[in-house]
Amino acid sequence: MTQPIVGIIMGSDSDLPTMQNAIAICEQFNVPCEVAIVSAHRTPERMVEYAKTASARGLKVIIAGAGGAAHLPGMVASLTPLPVIGVPVPTRHLSGVDSLHSIVQMPAGIPVATVAIGNATNAGLLAVQILATSDPDLLAKVQIYRDNLHQMVIDKQNKLET
Amino acid sequence: MTQPIVGIIMGSDSDLPTMQNAIAICEQFNVPCEVAIVSAHRTPERMVEYAKTASARGLKVIIAGAGGAAHLPGMVASLTPLPVIGVPVPTRHLSGVDSLHSIVQMPAGIPVATVAIGNATNAGLLAVQILATSDPDLLAKVQIYRDNLHQMVIDKQNKLET
Amino acid sequence: MTQPIVGIIMGSDSDLPTMQNAIAICEQFNVPCEVAIVSAHRTPERMVEYAKTASARGLKVIIAGAGGAAHLPGMVASLTPLPVIGVPVPTRHLSGVDSLHSIVQMPAGIPVATVAIGNATNAGLLAVQILATSDPDLLAKVQIYRDNLHQMVIDKQNKLET
Amino acid sequence: MTQPIVGIIMGSDSDLPTMQNAIAICEQFNVPCEVAIVSAHRTPERMVEYAKTASARGLKVIIAGAGGAAHLPGMVASLTPLPVIGVPVPTRHLSGVDSLHSIVQMPAGIPVATVAIGNATNAGLLAVQILATSDPDLLAKVQIYRDNLHQMVIDKQNKLET
Amino acid sequence: MTQPIVGIIMGSDSDLPTMQNAIAICEQFNVPCEVAIVSAHRTPERMVEYAKTASARGLKVIIAGAGGAAHLPGMVASLTPLPVIGVPVPTRHLSGVDSLHSIVQMPAGIPVATVAIGNATNAGLLAVQILATSDPDLLAKVQIYRDNLHQMVIDKQNKLET
Amino acid sequence: MTQPIVGIIMGSDSDLPTMQNAIAICEQFNVPCEVAIVSAHRTPERMVEYAKTASARGLKVIIAGAGGAAHLPGMVASLTPLPVIGVPVPTRHLSGVDSLHSIVQMPAGIPVATVAIGNATNAGLLAVQILATSDPDLLAKVQIYRDNLHQMVIDKQNKLET
């Protein structure tokens, strides 16, 4: 198996339906990724271990999804020099506003690259774009992906006109 | 020096003016406490160490103040079986609503006893009340503190009437 | 019957499905508890009586759940020196944000240990952790509970890998 | 001294600058009022006593101002059949949104007539309007007050045109 | 037919399910009321007429329900010296927070007695309590209503114990 | 004097500093405007009169600024077929969020063209753009205004580079 370069983690398997879209993007761009359940609150030391060894294990980017008092992305970010992308998972009572606050409002020194509430697709794309900064082929693929988005809108327009 | 039984921690010395009130309450009730700067994001492993050894070092309750993506209280709570009290420190742009969400919205399994935004006095009092569950003398002192609050209102009323 | 040491109260029987989780935790930890419907607004004097006699009746901790203008936890806290844990019950129109504000934003002098919106499990656990500050056996049980949470994450991870 | 028919209460003398406007309206309309510091949290039993005896003492309307977890208006309302007007006092961190939620979101059965954040003038006017439902002279005075408001706008308009 | 003394108005018949509870309370207390569809935005002059003639027609209190940019309660309040009770009707996208802001945040001079989002029961009760300030029999009925609320809690408690 | 075609109204002269920018834009584009204090709540009938006669008096667009329970723009809109532009005036406690909700959340049938909180400049520009739909010279002036905005950015860029 190819060495994964993107780590996709989440606090609970209940976050998997949301995070599945990030996995799908990695697969679509042929970016090898690994998926793990790592809970900041239920397995804090496992999380420390995961984050501290991430770079040495060959990971280049980490995507972390969490909901509520969503500490996973920020804590992982504090334990690795790799860029960490945070996905605020929607929550039952506060619709993910709590997750968003917990992920995006990091103090100076430790950024988390935050995407829209529940938008793991964009987390996957952002990981790909980060990797593409040193990979012209991947950058070209991002451009093709964009062209396809453009074409989809044109197709919808054409359908509208008929 | 007496063995501290309450640990008062915060992510930055800029939180000290807020957290000072918790220290003052411990001193007022003669509850020995220790004060430390422990940052979830800048010193994550120091935080793990602090939290994991807290119980064995004799602490009974931990008070943690943090602002913004305020991960300190929840992360410490995940690393110790001791009760952890969280103080949402007010923030410049979101007034501490972000801190409140990051502290109070913990997932099932790992509670943080959250007090009002910026209200470290109440964090100190809650620590005292928790200790008082097994210390009748301390419980009596809490009652006296309450009687004094009551008297202060009466005094203000009397002053109002003159 | 064993003397209850945790009182679990709520303003209405419609709060019972939410509060049931706190009862379940007490039972799981063999902490004797009593359950009562005590409404701040519909039975204010019953509430005063309940709170004022709580300590003398042997209670050590009170858990109070309420929604909307959720006055029960704060009012009970003002009438007893015991630690009071507040559960913001979700509301139909404001999702429990009103309950959270009414419970957590207590003035200096009278804390309420607030947990996440709708999270009575954590209220139960916090009560257990408070009692465990003077009960090493109970503290050990909390640690085992945590170990089980950890194991559940590992099991989910293993399942994910298959 | 004339028997007061409006009771104006607040949890702390720090609320007095806000509540002063309610007193001023009562004086302007020659409605006898009494002013008291009654704290739901620091003097809960005094509050119960105040509210329970209010009607028998001759009060017709109660105005209660409070901030944060603002329980005073709702608790007083639960202890008297008199109409209770609530003034959400502005708070330092949440601008009185917490006060507003704690006062206005009362459960079915116990209303609090809530006015705008910090707007004790309107609390005073509402008390006057309530009393005017059975006092044609007072109703006429409310109409004159309205006519004056109207004239003030006209005067400003005239000033603008010069 | 008895002369109505409470006017219950709403902007649209879609508000009727919400406002029905206010009608029910008036009927329960034998307070004669009239019900009308009066839209601030679709029938502004009808609204002016309704509000300006309300007092002369014998009304003592007006209850107005509205949602979204909910101008009905405040506009009616500006056109009559009678006390006006506002019911923020829940809205599809903002859950009635927009209605609440539009109703409660009235400027100094023109109060609207605002109740909880969607809580027309409390609007009805508040109208009754206002009328009871000059009607001892009605005040006694309010007390009985309260006693019944109290009894309902006791009954639920008893049911809980069985 | 030229017949005004834009009416700029506000509830109070305290709104004038905010609304001044709308007047300045009209003057800059040589669009004759009239300015008036018209309060929805303190001069409701004057407001009805103003709005109902606006079109016949030659006005083409109305700009209305208001704060808090900001009913002026929506009420005027309900009384005239002319387009009404609403400016949510910032408020002390809720920063104009209440004004925004009261102005923008109009029901189907009666739109208010809402601009940003406190942004009367944009209200003026929108009025000019509306008039320009039938006035090519004015449309050309809008384009020049845009070109100037563009040039200002370029100038700032040049200044930055030195």
Place this chain on the structure above:
Amino acid sequence: MTQPIVGIIMGSDSDLPTMQNAIAICEQFNVPCEVAIVSAHRTPERMVEYAKTASARGLKVIIAGAGGAAHLPGMVASLTPLPVIGVPVPTRHLSGVDSLHSIVQMPAGIPVATVAIGNATNAGLLAVQILATSDPDLLAKVQIYRDNLHQMVIDKQNKLET
């Protein structure tokens, strides 16, 4: 076919159910309109082209609907001197509050005439009212539309009375 004078655009065909109401209003008032899918993010250059040529192609008003980080209305407004009406499309997690902020909070210089969340009917009406500023027949039709709204309320009232 008649030359369209209103352009109705949206970022995705998923916005069509919301935007359909704006089309319906244009049809009801016999205002020729064109409908297009133009995505600010997926077809940015198509959007630039659309906006820059809009005026020359004969459009007088543009209605743009978008959700989330809703950039379409503001970007189109920055590229044409025509008035642009923005419809905040409701979103899954934030109910359209994000859309509202992204559309209404435009900087000084480039207004977007914003209507209520999801209220494309009002966007259509506003476009009609803007066109009516130079078309007395259309203005008369707006007045008739208003009269019908009024009559609908009266009919509902009559139905209520039976």
Place this chain on the structure above:
Amino acid sequence: MTQPIVGIIMGSDSDLPTMQNAIAICEQFNVPCEVAIVSAHRTPERMVEYAKTASARGLKVIIAGAGGAAHLPGMVASLTPLPVIGVPVPTRHLSGVDSLHSIVQMPAGIPVATVAIGNATNAGLLAVQILATSDPDLLAKVQIYRDNLHQMVIDKQNKLET
């Protein structure tokens, strides 16, 4: 001069005090950057040009700061395959919540890596970390930066103890 690889852009020179921290981080890490005023609304075509040529000109990452209806980061992201980091600039009335919503809530397909409100330091650090994914020396520098953050906390702790 070295070829810049990070582009730092903002809509107005009033955003410069906020964005200065991103420039400072680039300088501290010896990452060549260029700074430009590029307004989405006042210079939309300049923005299109800037974004479309960014990759070909040698940029690897773009940092964009904007406030209010903050369209710059998202629009630039839609026009380049490079990763774009968005800084929500604080706003006067909504404290940057509007900026945050406009930047973070991007639709699937076009991510913006969002950092905390006003936190351009973290935007700079994130750019450095992204570049470090293919530059081991830079990665080592990030680790040293982290070690320094850690040391600063220790120093503060030592100072506290004296």
